[in-house]
Amino acid sequence: MKNFILNIVVLLFFAPSVCAQENKENSEFKNYSSSLFDSKEKAFSIVSKLNKKEQNELNSRIQSGVQIQQIGDFNKVYAALKSNDTKVAIDQNGDHNTLLLDKNAKTITQSVIQQGDNNKISDFTLYTKYNVNMEIIQKGDNQSIQNIGTNSLSKNMKITQTGNGASIILINK
Incomplete structure (x- = not known):
């Protein structure tokens, strides 16, 4: 249980920096952009x-x-x-x-x-x-x-x- 709570705290600590990433090359995909998701197809094949x-x-x-x-x-x-x-x-x-x-x-x-x-x-x-x-x-x-x-x-x-x-x-x- 301690490990789970620690994971949540670490996640919340790093969440603002993760949310701030933006890939300017693909402006049509601004809401989901990051270094991982360079297209809608890749993002939606992971979570949809x-x-x-x-x-x-x-x-x-x-x-x-x-x-x-x-x-x-x-x-x-x-x-x-x-x-x-x-x-x-x-x-x-x-x-x-x-x-x-x-x-x-x-x-x-x-x-x-x-x-x-x-x-x-x-x-x-x-x-x-x-x-x-x-x-x-x-x-x-x-x-x-x-x-x-x-x-x-x-x-x-x-x-x-x-x-x-x-x-x-x-x-x-």
Whole structure:
């Protein structure tokens, strides 16, 4: 718990400097510009909203309850889920992958895929009035995603992370 609080404090300390970055070469993409995202296509391949068709496909693909498939060694899933209707599918294919889900929402429909080694996902939503439809995909090694909170923009989010050694931190307030 101390480590989590320390991560939040460090994140809040460095957040103003991260938000201040701007890529002047691509002025049409000003809201999302940084050295990582030089185009809308790259940014939205990492974080985007599920459209209605994708939401319906996700809802129909996952059955009620929590389904976990693990192929590999030392994979871990910690899930504390509270909702009126929970549909969660988890697929870990590789070694030393860790998933921490702590969610409290009206409904939770979520798919998590980790393919590779040493990937970590921490996804916290302590309480939200929204129905959460989310998909998180990690393909590669040594990747990290931290998602904290849910709001109207992130309730239907899709995150796809590819490559090696990447990290994403999302704070939805």
